[in-house]
Every structure is written in C-alpha cells, then in structure tokens.
Amino acid sequence: MSANVKENVMNAAIMPDERGHFGVYGGRFVAETLMTPLQELEAEYAASKVDPSFQKEFDDDLAHYVGRPSPLYFAQRLTKLWGGAKVYLKREDLNHTGAHKINNTIGQALLAKRMGKTRIIAETGAGQHGVASATIAARLGLECVVYMGADDIQRQAPNVYRMRLLGAKVVPVTSGSRTLKDALNEALRDWVTNVDNTFYIIGTVAGPHPYPLLVRDFQTVIGREAREQSLDQTGKLPDALVACVGGGSNAIGLFHPFLPDAEVKKYGVEAGGDGVETGRHSAPLNAGSPGVLHGNRTYLMEDNNGQIIETHSISAGLDYPGVGPEHSWLKDEGSVEYVTVTDDEALAAFHQLTRIEGIIPALESSHAVAYTQKLAKTMDKEQTIIVNLSGRGDKDINTVARIEGIEL
Amino acid sequence: MSRIQACFEQLAQNNKKALISYITAGDPHPSNTLEIMHALTDAGTDIIELGIPFSDPMADGPVIQLACERALKHGTSLKDVIGIVKQFRQTNTTTPVVLMGYQNPIEIFGVEKFAETVSGLVDGVITVDLPPEESQQAASVYKQYDIDTIYLLAPTTSDQRIQMITDLASGFLYYVSFKGITGASQIDVNSVEAKIDQIRKHTDMPIAVGFGIKDANTAKLVAGCCNAVVVGSAIVSIIAEHGKDMPATTSEVKSLLREIKDALDNDETIQNIA
Ligand SMILES: Cc1ncc(COP(=O)(O)O)c(C=O)c1O
Numbered sequence: 229m230s231a232n233v234k235e236n237v238m239n240a241a242i243m244p245d246e247r248g249h250f251g252v253y254g255g256r257f258v259a260e261t262l263m264t265p266l267q268e269l270e271a272e273y274a275a276s277k278v279d280p281s282f283q284k285e286f287d288d289d290l291a292h293y294v295g296r297p298s299p300l301y302f303a304q305r306l307t308k309l310w311g312g313a314k315v316y317l318k319r320e321d322l323n324h325t326g327a328h329k330i331n332n333t334i335g336q337a338l339l340a341k342r343m344g345k346t347r348i349i350a351e352t353g354a355g356q357h358g359v360a361s362a363t364i365a366a367r368l369g370l371e372c373v374v375y376m377g378a379d380d381i382q383r384q385a386p387n388v389y390r391m392r393l394l395g396a397k398v399v400p401v402t403s404g405s406r407t408l409k410d411a412l413n414e415a416l417r418d419w420v421t422n423v424d425n426t427f428y429i430i431g432t433v434a435g436p437h438p439y440p441l442l443v444r445d446f447q448t449v450i451g452r453e454a455r456e457q458s459l460d461q462t463g464k465l466p467d468a469l470v471a472c473v474g475g476g477s478n479a480i481g482l483f484h485p486f487l488p489d490a491e492v493k494k495y496g497v498e499a500g501g502d503g504v505e506t507g508r509h510s511a512p513l514n515a516g517s518p519g520v521l522h523g524n525r526t527y528l529m530e531d532n533n534g535q536i537i538e539t540h541s542i543s544a545g546l547d548y549p550g551v552g553p554e555h556s557w558l559k560d561e562g563s564v565e566y567v568t569v570t571d572d573e574a575l576a577a578f579h580q581l582t583r584i585e586g587i588i589p590a591l592e593s594s595h596a597v598a599y600t601q602k603l604a605k606t607m608d609k610e611q612t613i614i615v616n617l618s619g620r621g622d623k624d625i626n627t628v629a630r631i632e633g634i635e636l
Numbered sequence: 637m638s639r640i641q642a643c644f645e646q647l648a649q650n651n652k653k654a655l656i657s658y659i660t661a662g663d664p665h666p667s668n669t670l671e672i673m674h675a676l677t678d679a680g681t682d683i684i685e686l687g688i689p690f691s692d693p694m695a696d697g698p699v700i701q702l703a704c705e706r707a708l709k710h711g712t713s714l715k716d717v718i719g720i721v722k723q724f725r726q727t728n729t730t731t732p733v734v735l736m737g738y739q740n741p742i743e744i745f746g747v748e749k750f751a752e753t754v755s756g757l758v759d760g761v762i763t764v765d766l767p768p769e770e771s772q773q774a775a776s777v778y779k780q781y782d783i784d785t786i787y788l789l790a791p792t793t794s795d796q797r798i799q800m801i802t803d804l805a806s807g808f809l810y811y812v813s814f815k816g817i818t819g820a821s822q823i824d825v826n827s828v829e830a831k832i833d834q835i836r837k838h839t840d841m842p843i844a845v846g847f848g849i850k851d852a853n854t855a856k857l858v859a860g861c862c863n864a865v866v867v868g869s870a871i872v873s874i875i876a877e878h879g880k881d882m883p884a885t886t887s888e889v890k891s892l893l894r895e896i897k898d899a900l901d902n903d904e905t906i907q908n909i910a
Contacts, residue, residue, distance in 0.1 A: 247769060255769075255770050256767065256769060256770060257739060257765040257766060257767075257770055258694075258765055258767065259694075259695040259764050259765060259767075259788060259790070259812070260767055260787070260788040260789060260790040260792075260793055260797075260801075260812065261788075261790035261791070261792050261812060261815055261816075262792075263767050263769075263790075263792070263793070263797065264790075264792040264793065264794060264797070265792060403698070403701050403705075404691065404692065404701075404705075409692065410692075413692055413693075413694045416694045417694065417695075417697070417817045420695065420815060420816060420817060421815060421816040421817065421820065422815075423792070423815055424815070517744075519740045519743060519744060520738070520739045520740045520743055520765065521692060521740060522692075522694070523765070528740075530740065530744065532744070533711075533713040533714060533715075533741060533744065533745075534690075534714070534740040534741035534742070534743065534744030534745065535690065535691040535708060535740075535741070536691045536692050536740075537691075
C-alpha cells in the first residue's frame with residue numbers, strides 16, 4: 229500500500245470532520261433557522277451512538293422487522309453466462325418494503341422518537357424511501373407526510389398507493405422540475421416551518437451535516453454483513469464491489485466498511501440516461517462540477533450560471549442532480565471509481581437478471597447489474613464481485629411495460 | 637461611510653425607520669427590473685434588496701419561487717443582475733442596494749470575482765444558505781471590497797449564536813420573524829419583540845425584521861421594536877399579477893409602499909389590529 233493510499237484510508241475513518249466536511253465537500257449550508265435544530269440532531273445522534281439501548285433497538289428492528297441479515301447470493305447462471313468473475317448479489321431487495329432504504333428510516337425514526345417528535349416528513353423519488361418512511365411511521369404511530377415530484381407520482385403509481393395505504397399523506401410537488409430535487413426543497417420548507425414537532429427523515433447521504441454521516445452509519449450494515457458473508461462463503465474478501473449511485477446511500481453502505489481494503493475495487497454507477505454525451509443523464513460525478521445545493525457542497529449538474537439543470541434517468545431513484553458529499557470526496561481521492569450506465573443498458577440488465585436468476589431488480593439496481601456484466605468479463609474466474617441489489621423491481625413494472633408498449 | 641451606514645444614521649437622526657423593499661431581479665423580465673427599482677425608491681424605499689434568482693430557492697415560499705422561475709425563463713444570470721445595479725447607479729448613487737440570494741450562483745461566478753465586480757455598486761450581500769460557520773471565507777473577501785456581509789437571525793437562534801453572528805456581521809442584522817419560508821403570514825409581534833430585546837443585549841447594530849410583513853399595520857407594529865422592516869412577497873405578488881404591464885405594476889407597487897412608508901413615518905396612522 230502506498231503512503232498516499234494509506235493516508236487516504238486513515239482519513240476515511242475520521243470523515244467527516246466535526247463540522248461535517250469531507251475534504252472541501254459536505255458542511256451545513258442552510259438558513260439560520262435550521263442551524264439550531266441541526267445541532268440538536270447532531271447532539272442527539274452522538275448520544276444515541278454510545279447508548280447501548282438505542283443500538284439494541286436498532287439491531288433488533290433490523291433483525292426482526294426488516295429481516296436482516298440479507299443474503300449474499302451467488303448468481304451461478306449469470307456468472308456462467310457472463311463468463312468471468314463470480315457474481316454475488318447482496319440481496320437488499322429482500323428487506324421488508326423491498327429496498328435498502330428501510331435500514332436508514334428505522335434509524336432515523338428511532339431518533340425522532342427519542343427526540344419526542346410526533347410528525348415525520350420525507351422526500352421521495354422512486355417512492356421507496358417514502359414507502360419505508362410511511363412504514364416506520366405506521367409502526368411507531370407517527371404522523372407522516374411525504375413530498376414527491378408530480379412527475380414521479382405519475383411514474384411510480386404503485387408506491388404512491390402503498391404510501392397512502394400506510395396512512396401517509398403524499399404531497400405532489402409541482403415547482404421546478406417536479407422531481408426528487410424539488411421534493412427535497414419542499415421537505416426543507418416544511419421542516420423549517422414545523423421544526424418544533426417534526427423530524428425530517430432524509431432518504432440518502434445528502435443534505436446538511438449530520439445527515440450524510442448518520443444515513444451512512446445506518447446503511448453500513450450492508451457492507452459489514454457483506455464482508456463477513458464473503459469471508460464465510462468464499463474464504464476471502466471480494467475483488468470488487470458495485471453499487472448504483474443516486475444520492476449514494478446504498479453505495480456508501482456497501483463501500484464504507486471496505487474503505488480500509490484498498491485491494492477491493494469499488495465502482496459507483498451513475499445514471500447515464502440517454503448517454504453522458506447527450507447531456508440527458510443524472511451523472512454529476514462524471515459530468516458535473518462542485519457547487520452548493522440542499523445544505524452541502526458536492527458535485528452537481530449545473531449550468532455556467534450556477535443554476536441546477538434538469539436531469540434524466542429511466543429510474544426515478546437516480547434522477548437527482550447532486551450526490552452525497554462523501555462520494556465527491558471519494559471521487560477526488562480516487563478510492564472509488566465512478567462510471568455510468570445508460571437507460572438501455574440498465575433495461576437490458578433488468579430483463580437479464582429477471583430471466584436468468586428469477587430476480588426482478590429495481591431499475592436503480594439494474595444500473596449496478598449492467599456495469600457488473602462489463603466488469604466481470606474483464607476479470608478472472610477465481611475473482612469475485614459483490615453487487616448491491618439495492619431493491620426489487622415490482623415498483624418498476626409499469627415503467628418497463630410502458631416502454632415495451634404494453635398497457636397494464 | 638458606507639451607504640448603508642449613512643442611511644441608518646440619517647434615519648436615526650430623524651427618529652425614523654427604514655423601509656427595505658425586496659424584488660427578484662429579472663422578474664418578470666430583466667428589462668423591467670431597473671424601472672421597478674426606481675419605482676421602489678420613488679415610493680420611499682430606503683434600501684433595495686435585490687434577489688439573485690436561483691433554481692432551488694429552498695427558503696422561499698411559492699411567490700418568490702415563481703418569481704425566480706420567471707426570471708430564469710429569460711436567463712437572468714448573476715452577471716445580468718450586476719449589470720442592472722450598474723445601470724441603477726448611473727442615476728441613483730445614494731440608495732443602498734443589498735443582493736440577496738443563495739450561494740451556488742455566487743460560487744460558480746467566483747466569490748472573489750463577484751466581490752471585485754460589485755464593489756462600489758452593491759453595499760451588502762445576504763446569502764441565505766451561508767450561515768456563519770460556512771461564511772468565513774466569503775465574508776473576509778467581502779470585507780476587503782467594502783461590502784457588508786449581512787446575516788440572518790431566527791427565532792431558533794441561541795444567545796451563543798447571536799453573539800457569534802453579531803461579532804461577524806456588518807451593515808445591519810436581518811431578523812427572520814418566524815420559523816418558516818418567505819410569503820407565509822404567521823408573524824407574531826410579541827414574540828418578535830421579545831427576540832429583538834434578546835438580540836439587543838448583544839449589539840447596537842441596526843436590526844431589520846423580515847418575513848410576513850405585507851401591509852402598513854404589520855409594518856408599523858413591527859417597526860416599534862426594530863430599525864427597519866423588509867417587505868418582499870407583497871411586492872412580488874403585485875409584479876406577478878400585472879406581469880409586463882409596467883404602468884399597472886409600478887403604480888400598484890408605489891401605492892402599497894407609500895402606505896407602508898407613511899405608516900412608518902407617521903405616529904398617528906397606527907391602528908390596533910390585535
Ligand atoms: C432501489 C433503490 N436503489 C437505489 C436508490 C438510489 O438511492 P441511493 O443512491 O441513496 O442508494 C433508490 C432511491 O430511491 C432505490 O429505490
């Protein structure tokens with residue numbers, strides 16, 4: 229290990245700094261009204277971290293309510309078909325509510341309860357985080373309001389109904405580009421107005437400090453399990469990790485426990501949309517530049533005047549112009565390689581995994597699967613790749629059917 | 637002496653309060669902004685707060701969000717905003733102009749280049765999403781170029797934070813009257829008074845109160861405990877209603893502001909709305 233890599237690894241362990249910075253990224257860029265509530269959240273989180281009863285409640289919920297540990301599944305037929313490295317799927321799709329999002333919402337809802345908040349709000353793109361928030365709100369008896377872009381409400385109709393069944397109020401957001409970023413703006417506006425009784429459950433490793441930190445911590449259960457399962461099942465660490473990156477929570481959850489292992493290659497897959505060269509994509513790490521949005525400094529999709537530009541992806545959960553600040557830092561440090569996969573490639577992978585392994589993946593996760601296909605072919609048969617199968621694809625069948633010209 | 641300081645000193649000598657008027661630059665069209673700015677001063681505005689449009693104004697309510705959208709539809713950039721202030725200064729060299737906006741457009745322009753370009757034209761900068769913890773660098777650049785860094789204070793701001801902010805601030809302080817976004821209307825004059833008393837223990841700097849001030853009565857009531865009131869969404873709503881019909885826009889904006897200014901200047905006009 230070179231001195232430089234070693235130093236980066238040591239930095240990784242202590243990131244973020246006490247003000248929430250990952251190198252030049254992260255921080256707390258919010259209006260003054262939210263500064264004190266964020267400091268209170270930070271203090272409460274710090275206290276809960278060293279409180280064994282909080283940790284026990286979290287672990288118990290993950291075991292008995294979510295169904296963890298999620299399996300690490302050897303995709304034998306896919307491996308054979310692709311003819312390269314052995315492909316293992318980390319089955320976050322098997323979690324209660326069908327995605328990794330629930331790991332984080334449980335953690336934050338327990339914090340909400342600890343802080344005596346009676347109302348939770350959330351933003352959602354694909355609807356997975358909204359469903360996970362509505363689920364935990366139902367279980368804890370909390371009022372729940374979910375902000376969702378009006379366009380996303382159209383393309384993720386099953387999840388909208390699911391949230392309503394769970395008792396949540398789904399508020400369509402019609403401002404701006406009517407997608408995830410606008411839902412986040414609207415949730416922040418709600419929070420600043422109702423901050424006394426309301427806890428804002430952010431769905432990814434973005435937002436102001438301490439959100440990128442606490443969401444990461446709640447999601448690292450994915451990587452810790454995968455590490456142990458890999459050692460158990462293959463007798464070694466994997467050679468590569470692959471995860472899709474929207475805001476980056478499933479990716480950081482898988483990668484973070486492996487950051488000290490520089491020999492384990494890490495690939496974050498952004499949504500290439502119609503192709504990065506067309507400008508119609510959601511790949512800020514590949515084609516954006518640093519700026520400030522939603523409370524943190526990070527890579528963004530923006531124009532020359534600093535206005536946030538519209539993004540495009542077949543998958544609503546990746547359709548976001550920013551990315552968690554830790555990913556921006558990991559990109560600059562070179563510890564993770566960020567790549568892109570187009571809509572068409574993701575769609576092909578969606579069908580392939582469904583037909584070859586009998587697993588319908590979320591369109592978000594299909595991006596990771598598509599990149600794994602390319603990567604596996606370049607590796608030896610003895611090597612292993614762990615792909616984060618961040619969610620199941622039931623929510624996407626309407627979208628896929630529409631593309632195929634089928635009316636459900 | 638800076639324009640802001642001169643403005644507050646003169647008002648204080650006459651025992652008067654400042655009227656600060658907010659509009660979003662480029663709304664409804666960049667070619668209209670100069671005329672609206674002059675209308676604001678004609679109607680008694682003491683300080684102009686000129687909004688830099690941003691695609692994601694997370695602290696603003698629907699009225700100012702839509703103003704940003706209208707301005708951005710015509711591509712109003714920070715460079716355009718500065719150009720407008722430059723034109724304004726050709727005929728008005730005394731009214732302080734404060735730019736208010738979000739950090740990203742300034743950061744992409746370049747903080748140093750921005751400060752250098754607006755020096756002498758613009759008197760202060762309010763960056764909504766740049767609390768003191770993140771503002772050190774920008775604030776020191778602004779200081780070099782004699783631009784005031786104006787900070788927000790909120791109902792949630794603790795004594796410790798008030799002290800930190802008053803230590804850093806220059807020009808004036810901007811107290812956000814309630815927990816919420818611009819354009820909302822839950823202002824509670826008693827709680828504003830109590831908080832201003834708390835802030836006063838830390839500073840002699842002028843204090844402006846903004847958010848929720850829509851008419852003469854509220855302005856008058858709030859002005860009783862501070863040095864300036866900020867009117868924003870009420871003006872922007874008029875611009876939204878009349879669009880590019882400038883005679884209608886300017887005459888209605890002027891009559892709203894004159895009414896507010898009269899109430900602020902005149903001891904008799906107060907009506908108890910409680
Ligand atoms: C299944 C699934 N995977 C991935 C994502 C992207 O989020 P993140 O990058 O935070 O994991 C989403 C977001 O909605 C999702 O639903």
